[in-house]
Amino acid sequence: MTASVIVDVGDGQTEWASVDNMPRAYVPFGSSRELGKIDPVCQHCKRSSRPIIWDRRTYAAAGHLGKWEHQAPFGYASGVAQAFHFPRGIHFFIGIDRFGELPSDPTESGRLLADLSLFASLVQEPALAVLLPELRDAANEVALTLREMECLQWTMEGKTAWEVGQILSISEQTAVRHLNNATHKLGCANKHHAVIRALRQGILR
Numbered sequence: 765m766t767a768s769v770i771v772d773v774g775d776g777q778t779e780w781a782s783v784d785n786m787p788r789a790y791v792p793f794g795s796s797r798e799l800g801k802i803d804p805v806c807q808h809c810k811r812s813s814r815p816i817i818w819d820r821r822t823y824a825a826a827g828h829l830g831k832w833e834h835q836a837p838f839g840y841a842s843g844v845a846q847a848f849h850f851p852r853g854i855h856f857f858i859g860i861d862r863f864g865e866l867p868s869d870p871t872e873s874g875r876l877l878a879d880l881s882l883f884a885s886l887v888q889e890p891a892l893a894v895l896l897p898e899l900r901d902a903a904n905e906v907a908l909t910l911r912e913m914e915c916l917q918w919t920m921e922g923k924t925a926w927e928v929g930q931i932l933s934i935s936e937q938t939a940v941r942h943l944n945n946a947t948h949k950l951g952c953a954n955k956h957h958a959v960i961r962a963l964r965q966g967i968l969r
Contacts, residue, residue: 765860767887769895772853781895790838802828809847809857813953815877817844819866842866844880848888848953854896856888856953885957889964908967912946915939917968920959 766784786794793799800806804826808816816822819842823832832841843866845859860880867873908916911932918928929939943955950965952958962968 766858767891767895768857769892770855770857771896772855783891783895787838790835790840793834794838794840799831802826803831804828805843805845805859809845810855813846813848815844815846815880817866817873817877818842836863839863844876846880846884848884848957850951850953851948854892854951856884856892858884858887858891885960888953888957889961908946908949908962909942912942912949913962913967915942916946916955916959916962919943919955920963920968 766782766786768780768782768784770778770780772778804822805816805818807826808814820829820832820836823829835841840861841863843859843861845857847858848856850856858880867876911934914932915928918931923931925939925943926936928934928943929936932939943958946962947953947955947958950958950961952961959968
C-alpha cells in the first residue's frame with residue numbers, strides 16, 4: 765500500500781512525501797519521479813479523482829509493458845488507486861497493490877473500488893496531518909459562516925442539498941454554494957470529507 769501527499773510548488777515542480785511498504789530492493793526504481801511521469805496509473809490519478817483498477821493490460825495499452833514487467837515481481841502486478849485534489853495545489857494519492865490478478869467478477873471489482881473510496885476518505889485526514897503538518901494548522905484557522913455550518917450539520921445528518929434547502933428555506937443551488945464554500949475553506953475534496961474534518965476540528969458536534 766502507498767499513501768502519498770503531493771504539493772505543487774510552481775514551475776511544474778512538486779514536493780511529495782509518502783508512507784508505504786515498498787520492498788527495499790524496489791525503492792530506487794519505485795521512487796523514480798521520471799518513471800512516475802510515464803506511469804499510466806500515476807498519470808490517471810494526476811488528472812482525475814476517479815478510482816482506477818489496473819493490471820498488466822493498463823501498462824500494455826499505454827505502451828509501457830516493460831515497466832509493468834519490472835515492477836510485478838515486487839508485488840505491483842495489479843491494484844486499485846485513487847487521488848483527491850485539494851485547494852492550494854495539494855493532492856492525496858492512495859494505492860493498494862497485489863502480486864496476483866484482480867477479481868474477474870464485476871461485482872467483486874465494484875466492491876473493491878467502493879472499499880478503497882471508503883478507506884481513502886477515512887485515512888486522508890490523518891495522512892495529511894502526518895505528512896503535511898502545516899495543513900492542520902491552517903485548518904484550525906478556518907472561519908465558517910453560520911449558514912455554511914448549518915448546511916454541513918444537515919449534510920452530516922444525511923440530508924441531500926435539496927433537503928437542506930427545504931429545511932433552511934433556501935434554494936438547492938444556494939445550499940450547494942454554501943457547501944462548496946465550506947468544503948473549499950476546509951481544504952477538502954468533497955462535502956463528506958468536509959463534514960469529517962469539521963467534526964475533527966470541533967466545528968460540528
